Amino acid sequence: MQADTLLLNRNSHPKLAGELPDADTLEFIYQAALRAPDHGCIRPWRFIEFSGAGRERLGEIFFRGLMARNPQADEAQQNKVRMMTLRAPLIIAVIAKVTEDHPKVPVIEQVLSAGAAAQNMMLAAYAKNLGAIWRTGDVAFDPVVNQELGLEGEDQVVGYLYIGDVEGRNKPLPEHSTEDFVERWS
Numbered sequence: 001m002q003a004d005t006l007l008l009n010r011n012s013h014p015k016l017a018g019e020l021p022d023a024d025t026l027e028f029i030y031q032a033a034l035r036a037p038d039h040g041c042i043r044p045w046r047f048i049e050f051s052g053a054g055r056e057r058l059g060e061i062f063f064r065g066l067m068a069r070n071p072q073a074d075e076a077q078q079n080k081v082r083m084m085t086l087r088a089p090l091i092i093a094v095i096a097k098v099t100e101d102h103p104k105v106p107v108i109e110q111v112l113s114a115g116a117a118a119q120n121m122m123l124a125a126y127a128k129n130l131g132a133i134w135r136t137g138d139v140a141f142d143p144v145v146n147q148e149l150g151l152e153g154e155d156q157v158v159g160y161l162y163i164g165d166v167e168g169r170n171k172p173l174p175e176h177s178t179e180d181f182v183e184r185w186s
């Protein structure tokens with residue numbers, strides 16, 4: 001796929017199905033992540049890959065997070081959170097593994113670098129004709145979930161990337177006018 005096609009046409013896909021991508025494709029996605037810009041070359045990245053029964057394990061962690069946040073959660077809410085992780089054959093948690101009190105690189109720059117890694121992964125998936133969607137929601141900011149995933153200190157989940165074969169039609173791309181966003185000082 002041409003880079004300009006990739007950059008201008010990437011789209012999120014909420015409906016994903018199929019099998020876990022093959023090992024070469026996964027390696028390509030991770031290598032793309034590892035090309036993210038990174039002030040100080042401190043590699044503030046951690047990825048956890050959930051597939052097969054690992055997705056159910058993640059769903060149980062989400063469930064425990066929900067019950068800690070809201071012990072009154074009804075059965076529908078409980079089932080919903082458990083099923084969330086079955087929406088794609090692959091989920092990758094992208095985590096900013098933060099070096100605290102770094103002399104040159106504040107936490108926000110490390111989180112931004114992890115976000116750039118996540119976007120590289122989205123583009124890499126699209127380049128391989130896979131669908132993907134970047135999700136967060138309450139589970140990404142839940143202390144119980146984050147503790148069970150082994151986050152420490154200022155570490156943050158920047159997103160859960162759901163990846164798989166596209167099911168259904170692509171939603172239309174929005175049209176934005178550059179002029180609405182760009183100021184030119186010359």
Ligand SMILES: Cc1cc2nc3c(=O)[nH]c(=O)nc-3n(C[C@H](O)[C@H](O)[C@H](O)COP(=O)(O)O)c2cc1C
Nearest residue numbers: 010011012013014133134135136137138158159174
């Ligand atoms: C940090 C971040 C968190 C997001 N969290 C969610 C989410 O929890 N649920 C969701 O439906 N979309 C979420 N999105 C938005 C989608 O990933 C997607 O970008 C949006 O629906 C627009 O679609 P598009 O990427 O095709 O333009 C998030 C995006 C970002 C950057």
